[in-house]
Amino acid sequence: xxKFGLLGLVLILSLLFAACSSNNSAKDSGxxxxxxxxxxDTTYPPFEFKEGNEYKGIDIDLINAIAKNxxxxxxxxxxxxxxxxxxxxxxxxxxxxxxxxxxDERKKIVDFSTPYxxxxxxxxxxxDNTTIKSAADLKxxxxxxxxxxxxxxxxxxxxDKLGIKVVQFNDSPAMFQEVANGNxxxxxxxxxxxxxxxxxxxxGLKIVGDRLNGDKYGIAVLKGQNKDLLAKIDKGLAxxxxxxxxxxxxxxxxxx
Numbered sequence: 001x002x003k004f005g006l007l008g009l010v011l012i013l014s015l016l017f018a019a020c021s022s023n024n025s026a027k028d029s030g031x032x033x034x035x036x037x038x039x040x041d042t043t044y045p046p047f048e049f050k051e052g053n054e055y056k057g058i059d060i061d062l063i064n065a066i067a068k069n070x071x072x073x074x075x076x077x078x079x080x081x082x083x084x085x086x087x088x089x090x091x092x093x094x095x096x097x098x099x100x101x102x103x104d105e106r107k108k109i110v111d112f113s114t115p116y117x118x119x120x121x122x123x124x125x126x127x128d129n130t131t132i133k134s135a136a137d138l139k140x141x142x143x144x145x146x147x148x149x150x151x152x153x154x155x156x157x158x159x160d161k162l163g164i165k166v167v168q169f170n171d172s173p174a175m176f177q178e179v180a181n182g183n184x185x186x187x188x189x190x191x192x193x194x195x196x197x198x199x200x201x202x203x204g205l206k207i208v209g210d211r212l213n214g215d216k217y218g219i220a221v222l223k224g225q226n227k228d229l230l231a232k233i234d235k236g237l238a239x240x241x242x243x244x245x246x247x248x249x250x251x252x253x254x255x256x
Contacts, residue, residue, distance in 0.1 A: 035073045036094040036229065038063055041081040043171040046196040046253035047099040047217075050078075059097045061249045062116065063219070066236035072229070080170055082148030085109055088222045094229065099190060101150040101215040111225075112218030113233045116246075120211035121151050122191045126179055127206045132186055134209030139163035141185035144178045146171065150215055151188040172197070180204040190215065196254055 040059060042050045048057040055076055067074045077093060084100075087093045088110065101119065102112045125132045132138065142165045145152035155166045167184055169175040172193065178184040180203055191211055198205055219237075221230050240246040 033073060035075050036067075036226075037077050037092070038074045039077050039079060039084040039087055039093040039096040039098060041084065041098040042078045043173065044081070044099050044193060045200070046192065048078075058117070058249055058253050059099060061252070062237075062240070062246070063095070063097045065240055065245055065249065066233055069236040069239055070232040072232065080148075081146065082170070084148075085220075088220070091222075094221065094226055095233075096220040099193065099217055100220055101190075102218040103150060103153075105153075106220070107223075109223055110220040111223050111227070111230055112220050113230060113237060115216035115218050116237055117192070117217040117250075119190045119192055119215040119217055121154055121188055121213050121215060122194065122207050122211050123186055123209050124179065124189055124194050124205050124207055125186045126182060127204050129185075129206075129208075132208060135162060135212060136209075138186060141165070142167060142183075144169060144175045144184040144187040146175050146189070149190075150213075151190065154212060155188050176203050176205060188212070192254060 040048045040055070042048045042055060042057075044057070046057055047059040048055065050056070055078070060076070063074060074095070077087075079087065081098055084093065084096045084098055085106070088096060096110070099117075099119070100106070102115060106112075123132070123135050123138070132141070140163055143155050144167050145155045147168045147170055152166070152168055155162075155164065158164075159166050167178070169178065172189070175187050175189070176197065179187045191207070194205070194207060197203060198207070219233050221227075237246070240249075
């Protein structure tokens with residue numbers, strides 16, 4: 001009888017210890033849950049920009065909504081666009097959402113989510129320019145681009161074919177100003193970005209010709225890394241598109 005009582009006491013204590021350990025583990029997991037660092041370029045409205053002390057834009061709202069939908073935490077890490085992929089390679093970032101076009105070259109370094117936005121490049125000139133009406137009219141001209149972007153790659157890859165001189169800038173505002181001041185004849189930029197910029201403020205610029213390509217934006221993680229996180233991003237994006245949240249975010253900034 002005493003032997004049975006002692007065994008019973010041991011069993012009860014074991015169960016209590018297991019329950020406490022389980023509760024503590026759950027609490028510890030909640031406290032020490034990983035916070036994913038997300039690379040963004042806040043000189044890229046309407047996708048990413050800073051207003052006062054607050055970060056805003058399609059990409060900012062979207063990654064926050066995905067994180068909330070899928071139950072993970074993020075920390076935004078603003079930087080120049082050209083530094084985002086190198087920062088991922090250096091393990092300083094877990095995710096990138098920066099109006100990043102899905103390209104074969106980038107796919108060698110990162111894995112992309114399903115596309116979340118159809119963009120495309122366009123030619124932009126000074127508002128009073130009447131000689132450049134499309135990319136075909138750029139021969140002998142100076143074209144401004146932003147470093148590290150698909151616009152820069154397109155211009156550099158096609159410089160000989162188009163007969164252009166390419167000048168590169170670290171941010172979009174400097175690039176816009178170069179053309180507005182007449183120091184460059186044209187610029188190549190993502191269509192939604194320049195459309196938003198022109199609609200928000202008279203930059204003295206206008207869009208000419210058809211889109212040069214059919215770029216799509218994706219959310220990136222380092223190739224072969226964070227596959228579970230990428231799956232959550234894809235799932236969250238799909239759910240936001242299904243319940244109408246995605247459309248609300250886009251309409252908030254570009255009205256369509």
